[in-house]
Amino acid sequence: MAGYLIILEGGDACGKATQTKLLYEHLQKDGEKVQAVSFPDYDSPSSALVKMYLEGAFGRDADAVNPYAASTFYAVDRFASYQMKWKTFFEEGGIILADRYTTSNMLYQMIKFNTTQERQTYLQWLCDLEFYKMGLPVPDLVVLLDMPLHVSEKLMSQRKGKTGGRTGDIHEKNREFLTKCHHAYHELAKTYGWQKIDCTKGEELRSPTDIHLDIYTKVKALLRK
Numbered sequence: 001m002a003g004y005l006i007i008l009e010g011g012d013a014c015g016k017a018t019q020t021k022l023l024y025e026h027l028q029k030d031g032e033k034v035q036a037v038s039f040p041d042y043d044s045p046s047s048a049l050v051k052m053y054l055e056g057a058f059g060r061d062a063d064a065v066n067p068y069a070a071s072t073f074y075a076v077d078r079f080a081s082y083q084m085k086w087k088t089f090f091e092e093g094g095i096i097l098a099d100r101y102t103t104s105n106m107l108y109q110m111i112k113f114n115t116t117q118e119r120q121t122y123l124q125w126l127c128d129l130e131f132y133k134m135g136l137p138v139p140d141l142v143v144l145l146d147m148p149l150h151v152s153e154k155l156m157s158q159r160k161g162k163t164g165g166r167t168g169d170i171h172e173k174n175r176e177f178l179t180k181c182h183h184a185y186h187e188l189a190k191t192y193g194w195q196k197i198d199c200t201k202g203e204e205l206r207s208p209t210d211i212h213l214d215i216y217t218k219v220k221a222l223l224r225k
């Protein structure tokens with residue numbers, strides 16, 4: 001019987017990698033069979049086109065790069081990761097923790113469309129491509145780390161760009177794009193039942209451990225079902 005697929009989703013630099021690691025360690029300590037993966041899979045050659053896209057090879061303005069084309073780069077990278085790294089583990093009942101997934105395409109590529117109709121058409125196409133045509137598993141739980149943009153921007157400036165660029169990728173450099181992304185994720189969370197976790201308390205950033213305990217509670221509830 002297949003295991004569980006749990007996604008940690010959110011804006012750039014909102015703490016997904018930090019929370020994936022804490023959750024992984026906690027579940028492992030509990031004796032669960034767990035594996036962590038992340039997307040894009042930068043260490044794999046399958047991410048080559050994603051890297052070209054994020055470095056601006058197809059256009060420096062993220063908004064102007066065809067969202068259907070960009071989505072396929074990420075989808076193919078995910079397919080390769082699934083086939084090569086975690087399909088068997090998952091099918092044999094393991095718990096997969098994913099730092100980003102199809103949900104990131106839903107968010108970052110959908111916002112390139114301005115009308116509800118275009119967005120709906122895109123989301124239907126994307127879910128059909130990744131979950132049915134490519135056969136990637138549908139998530140059991142999506143945890144959305146909700147962090148105000150000005151807070152995550154501060155965290156982003158303190159760390160080096162993951163694609164190797166000194167000043168970040170074409171998404172990170174586009175504040176208007178990231179703002180749109182923050183607005184859209186509340187809507188997607190409501191529509192698709194993503195579980196939102198508040199990463200701030202008032203104006204204060206919560207500690208990683210504090211945020212982790214909220215996520216852990218949701219994950220344990222899923223595993224008990």
Ligand SMILES: Nc1ncnc2c1ncn2[C@@H]1O[C@H](COP(=O)(O)OP(=O)(O)O)[C@@H](O)[C@H]1O
Pocket residue numbers: 011012013014015016017018019099155156158159205206207208211
């Ligand atoms: N709750 C938090 N409080 C303070 N710093 C944090 C918190 N969560 C993450 N960070 C730091 O912020 C930066 C971005 O976090 P990271 O987990 O890499 O985010 P993401 O994977 O979403 O890009 C890292 O330097 C990390 O150590």
Ligand SMILES: Cc1cn([C@H]2C[C@H](O)[C@@H](COP(=O)(O)OP(=O)(O)O)O2)c(=O)[nH]c1=O
Pocket residue numbers: 011012013014016039040054074075100101102104105106108109162169171172
């Ligand atoms: C996995 C994935 C990421 N993205 C976007 C989100 C990010 O802006 C960018 C790179 O992801 P990532 O390196 O995880 O960004 P960060 O660590 O800053 O959160 O790619 C998509 O558009 N679709 C996808 O399927």
